Amino acid sequence: MDLTDYEKRMLDGEEGEAKRMSMEILYALGNVYGASRMVPIQSAHVLAVYPHLEASPEIMEKFAKAGGRFAVPTTVDPGHNEKNFDKWKEFPEPEHLKQNSIRLAKAVETMECIPNWSCTPYYQGNLPRKGAYISWAESSAISFANSVLGARTNRTTIGVDIAAAITGRTPYFGLLLEESRYANARVVIEKQPSSMYDYNILGYIIGKNLSDRIPAIEGLPESTTANDLKVLGAAAASRGVVPLYHAIGITPEAKSREITYGGKKPKVELKIGTKEISEAESDINTYASGNLDAILVGCPHPTIGEIAELTCLINGRKVKKGMKFCLFISADVLHLAELMGFRRKIEDSGVDIFTGDCILFCPVASWGWKNIVTNSAKYANLLPSDPTYFKVLFTDLKGCVELGTKKGGIHGQKHSSPRS
Amino acid sequence: MGKSIALQGRSITRGYAEGEALVSNQFFGFTHGVEPTTGRIADERHEWLGKNVNGKILVFPYGKSSSSGGLFILEMIRCGNGPAAVINVETEPVIGAGFIMAKIFYGKEIPVIDRLNKNPIELIKTGDHLIVDGNKGVVEIMKK
Numbered sequence: 081m082d083l084t085d086y087e088k089r090m091l092d093g094e095e096g097e098a099k100r101m102s103m104e105i106l107y108a109l110g111n112v113y114g115a116s117r118m119v120p121i122q123s124a125h126v127l128a129v130y131p132h133l134e135a136s137p138e139i140m141e142k143f144a145k146a147g148g149r150f151a152v153p154t155t156v157d158p159g160h161n162e163k164n165f166d167k168w169k170e171f172p173e174p175e176h177l178k179q180n181s182i183r184l185a186k187a188v189e190t191m192e193c194i195p196n197w198s199c200t201p202y203y204q205g206n207l208p209r210k211g212a213y214i215s216w217a218e219s220s221a222i223s224f225a226n227s228v229l230g231a232r233t234n235r236t237t238i239g240v241d242i243a244a245a246i247t248g249r250t251p252y253f254g255l256l257l258e259e260s261r262y263a264n265a266r267v268v269i270e271k272q273p274s275s276m277y278d279y280n281i282l283g284y285i286i287g288k289n290l291s292d293r294i295p296a297i298e299g300l301p302e303s304t305t306a307n308d309l310k311v312l313g314a315a316a317a318s319r320g321v322v323p324l325y326h327a328i329g330i331t332p333e334a335k336s337r338e339i340t341y342g343g344k345k346p347k348v349e350l351k352i353g354t355k356e357i358s359e360a361e362s363d364i365n366t367y368a369s370g371n372l373d374a375i376l377v378g379c380p381h382p383t384i385g386e387i388a389e390l391t392c393l394i395n396g397r398k399v400k401k402g403m404k405f406c407l408f409i410s411a412d413v414l415h416l417a418e419l420m421g422f423r424r425k426i427e428d429s430g431v432d433i434f435t436g437d438c439i440l441f442c443p444v445a446s447w448g449w450k451n452i453v454t455n456s457a458k459y460a461n462l463l464p465s466d467p468t469y470f471k472v473l474f475t476d477l478k479g480c481v482e483l484g485t486k487k488g489g490i491h492g493q494k495h496s497s498p499r500s
Numbered sequence: 501m502g503k504s505i506a507l508q509g510r511s512i513t514r515g516y517a518e519g520e521a522l523v524s525n526q527f528f529g530f531t532h533g534v535e536p537t538t539g540r541i542a543d544e545r546h547e548w549l550g551k552n553v554n555g556k557i558l559v560f561p562y563g564k565s566s567s568s569g570g571l572f573i574l575e576m577i578r579c580g581n582g583p584a585a586v587i588n589v590e591t592e593p594v595i596g597a598g599f600i601m602a603k604i605f606y607g608k609e610i611p612v613i614d615r616l617n618k619n620p621i622e623l624i625k626t627g628d629h630l631i632v633d634g635n636k637g638v639v640e641i642m643k644k
Contacts, residue, residue: 101604108600112512113593127568133536133575139605219567237570237594239601254593291527292562292590320527321564321592366544462566465532466542 081110081251082117090247098148102243109240110251119252122208122231124154124245125201125216127238128188129441131160131180132467136238137187143242144187151248155201156193157218158381158408160443161185164197164436171432173443191246197436198410200310200381202229210332213256215244219323220380220458223313226324228306230332232256235323255324261333262342263296263326270353272301276386277476279308280457282352283315285360287461289350291320296340297327304330307383314380315457364457366464367473371402373449375484376439376463377477378408379456384416386477391422393478397485399430404449405484408434429485444468455480504642505623509587509616511637512596515609519584521628521641522556524548525621529565530572530598539581557585557630559620563592573598577608585632587639588614589621613637 083091091107093100110118130136158164161181165171168178189195196204199218202225208214210230216222217236225231234254236244244250254260267286273279286295295316304327316322326334334340377390387409399405407426409417414435417423427433434442440462453473454460463470475483524547533543539554553576563569573595576582586599591614602608611634624630624641631640 104604105597105601108604109593109597112510112596112600127571130568130571130575133571135536135575135578135605136571138578139571139574139601142605217567219565222567235567235592235594237597238568239570239574239605240597291564292592318565321529321562462532464544466535467532469542469544 081107081115087118087249096147098143098146098246101143101146102148102246105240105243106247106249106251110253113251113253115251115253117252118249119213119256120248121152121215121244121250122212123152123206123214124150124241125157125206125218125221126154126188126193126241126245127157127217128159128184129157131177131184131441132443137180137183139239140184140187140242143246144190148191148242148246150192150245152245153206154193154245155196155204155206156188157199158197158436158438158441159185160437160441165434167432171442172446174446177443196410198381199438200410203383204410204412213250215241215250217241219317220310220314222323223317223325224310226255227313227326227331228309235321261294261324262344263294263340264346265290265293265295265348265350266346267295267297268349268351269297269299270351271357272299273308275476276308276311277455279312280315281357281360283312284319284364284457285352285356286325287316287319287322290348291322293348295322295325296334296346297325300327300330307385310380311457315461318458318461364460364474365472367451367471370451372451372453372473372483374404374406374452375480376406376452376454376459377480379438379454379459381408381410382413384413384420387413387417387422389477390481391425393481394426394429394485397429397481398488399485403484405431406434406439407431408438411435439463453480453483504640507616507618507620507623507639507641509613509637509639511634512591512612512614513599513603513610513634515611515634517557517584517611517632519555519557519630521559521624521626521630522548522551523559523621523624523626525561527562527564528558528560529563530569530576530595531566533565534572534576536572536575536581537579539576553583554581556583557587557632558583559587559624561589561621563595567594569594570598570601574601574605577602577610578606582608582610585610586612587616587620587632589619590614609634613639
């Protein structure tokens, strides 16, 4: 691989130990995957999570103690740490996990991350232009950056994300190359999506069937929003490996069929109609019977629009006794929710707000939950496995509110029974 | 032991290993796929559910799921529960990076090989004894 003088100095350790370690990782990765050179990146998004894995704080601290500082604007994924979380009484946590979370947050902030603590960095100012080289972790954010923004990132894993942020470089291979980004699978939408629930299911079906492909979706309506694509991408990327998809007429690299497929005929075709959707609905639900323990909403982190909808649906209802209703949200959206009066209404209903956090990184083993309800296909994909082992009931936001709350409180309905 | 077959591929990482093959034609991801502290496969949607990766030579087509797989690989290896080797049709960069970093952070060389001259999923059966040489990119299958 050809390195510039500066990159050679980093590799040789002349720019400090943190850059040397980082360049060693990137150089090895680039050589294996056939990169001809490194390219400068415009931004990074990193993970500082999984406190239950000792390797996680250990590696983060290795970079920080070696003098690592992020060379490009670097946002950070949600984390279950004391900067974000203050409900230790209701949601107890083993002390060593708390300590590991604190170590992770301290190390990544020492390296000067932008502490957005969110999986939607594009909503917090980490907004690369079309064609920009970036190095992002977080499968849903990778999907959004590549597909919706048209920026270019490979699936960057933990460790490599930090290395790229410290050096400001990434090896030039994979999805950074124009010719690797053409669609090679065709998805025909036979039943148009009309809600976020529908976009979740579409993403699930695409992830299950077209993993390791670059799908082009044909037939998405003009009304499709960036936020719809956020959930579609998150569902696809957590069910399979889909770091990039196109939607013809909708996403920036898919102006026409010709351009999207690079002039070639796609080898695979997937039709998604009523039959495929109902199959996916039964596949995605792993819940069979028993008490529902918690409602989990906010994956990926919601927009203020989603919070407005939640507030509307709650409309004075109260969280059922014995049930936890958890909302995961970025601090900036929570701030808007406060300004707009949504926060008080949501909290009055008994919903627990987890700021800058994600259930995937919470110490759920000690919370005793078995069955959960969510409106996120990504949660439905990941929560049945290690380390959570939840059974999942997948529904829309309205379903979450109906299952998790009951009428009562401020509107004084007939059967009102305020939460005790 | 019967006859042996040698395949040539691309080395993602160096190292040498011998062991028993665990083969699946399903994609596999390490995040939420393996309990790093035990090596137990925990992916409820995978046919390997309940088996253990420790000391095995994993043969599967490609990675899947979360981009944090590299960390689960590092933790699994830190806990001494890593596989002996990995063979893929194509090694997904998240998995490749995990094993590359295992050498850098924990000094463990676990060979990972992909792009073999024949499809390993069709040729290798669970239980076959394999010799994996990551220094040369060679996989030798000792048929039972």
